[in-house]
Amino acid sequence: MEELLAKHRKEQKDLQGRITQKKKSATKKTRKGVNDECEQMQRDLTERHKTEIAELNGESTEPVEALEDLSLEDGAPADEPNEDKTTAITDSNTPAPSESEPAGRTKKPNRAKARLARRAAEQVAMSEAAAEEAKNQTNYRGNEQGVMDAAFKKLGLKEVEVTPDGHCLYSAIAKQLDDSGLGLRPDPSRIVLQPTSQTRIDTVTSPQHDGYRAVRAVTADYIVEHKDDFEAFMEEPLDVYTRKIKLTAEWGGQLELQAIARAYGVIINVVQSDGRQEKIECGEMDSFDEKEKAKRVLWLAYYRHTYGLGEHYNALVKQS
Known part of the structure; x- marks a missing residue:
């Protein structure tokens, strides 16, 4: 009871x-x-x-x-x-049955x-x-992770989880730039802070904290400086577009990858959710020796279904 x-x-x-x-x-x-x-x-x-x-x-x-x-x-x-x-x-x-009810009446x-x-x-x-x-639905999440794991194993890569907060592309790049010794090349004038302090700038340019801010600033400035290469592909005015890159959690995509590769002089390999690889060239690798070229190759994992917020980037590093 x-x-x-x-x-x-x-x-x-x-x-x-x-x-x-x-x-x-x-x-x-x-x-x-x-x-x-x-x-x-x-x-x-x-x-x-x-x-x-x-x-x-x-x-x-x-x-x-x-x-x-x-x-x-x-x-x-x-x-x-x-x-x-x-x-x-x-x-x-x-x-x-009663007199007032017909015989055979049911309850x-x-x-x-x-x-x-x-x-x-x-x-x-x-x-x-x-x-x-549910039985007939495609398990997109499980299928995607299986394909990605197979690709990582084949390429000898290890995945490094990045927080899915809108800054994932820039955070994944910041970590690899720092780990490779290339650095984030922070410039205090690129980073809008109120109030400005050297301690805060040092924190912002550290990938262990929010180094993505430095990568965002470099990316936005490069697009402004080379607007003829990027402006035709934007659906918003240049200043609005680049302000979002610098000061908000707006997701990064193909344009931003192109700008990052050129600004930092790196090659970015993106492992897609179906196992394909996309290579973003910087166009300046001929001046580097083989050791330096190897250091300037970055890897990203791009997901479409595995994470609840939607599209997401994780960092990839070579297996030791």
Whole structure:
């Protein structure tokens, strides 16, 4: 009984939440209809709870009908109960017809039970449909991770997780620039800080904190300085576009990768979610020796389905 009562309390709480939400969203025109619907929902729940408690206690949930049938037939002696009436009282499942009812009339169905049965059948059907739909859906997340893991193994790469916060592209680049010894090449004039302090600038240019800010500043400035190469591909004015790069968590994409590769003189290899590799060239590698060239190759993993916020970049490093 305690378990049933706990279930009833939870259902009552859930219903109150639904009712509150419905009333909040009601307008002047719909308020009356919403109130009526909420009252009906409360009555239905209360009726169902009473029925379930009665069934648990072994009590009858059938409505009492035809009380007039309990009276004695006209002319029958008071000390001699009518046989048909006695049968109607002792056998509730087979009531005898009265003078006011036609013979063979059946008992009125229990509406509460019928309603509960109908809802239970609908819920079962919905659950089965959902299970069937889920079974037939493609597991994009699992498939993507499997393809990426196979590509990492083939290329001898290890993945380094980056926080999915909108700065992931720049954070992944900042880490690799610092690890390779290339540095972030911070310039205090590139980084907008209020108030400006050398301590804060040092923090901003550290990949262990938020070095992505330095990469964002370098990227935005490079695009401004070479606007003829980038402006035609923008859907916003140059100043608006580059301000978002510098000062917001706007996601980076193809244009930003091109600017980063050229600004830092690096090659960026991006492992795609389907296993393909995209190579972003900087166009200045001929002046470096083989050791320096190897140091200037960065790797990124690009996901489309694995992370809840959507597109995401992680850093990749060579297996030691």
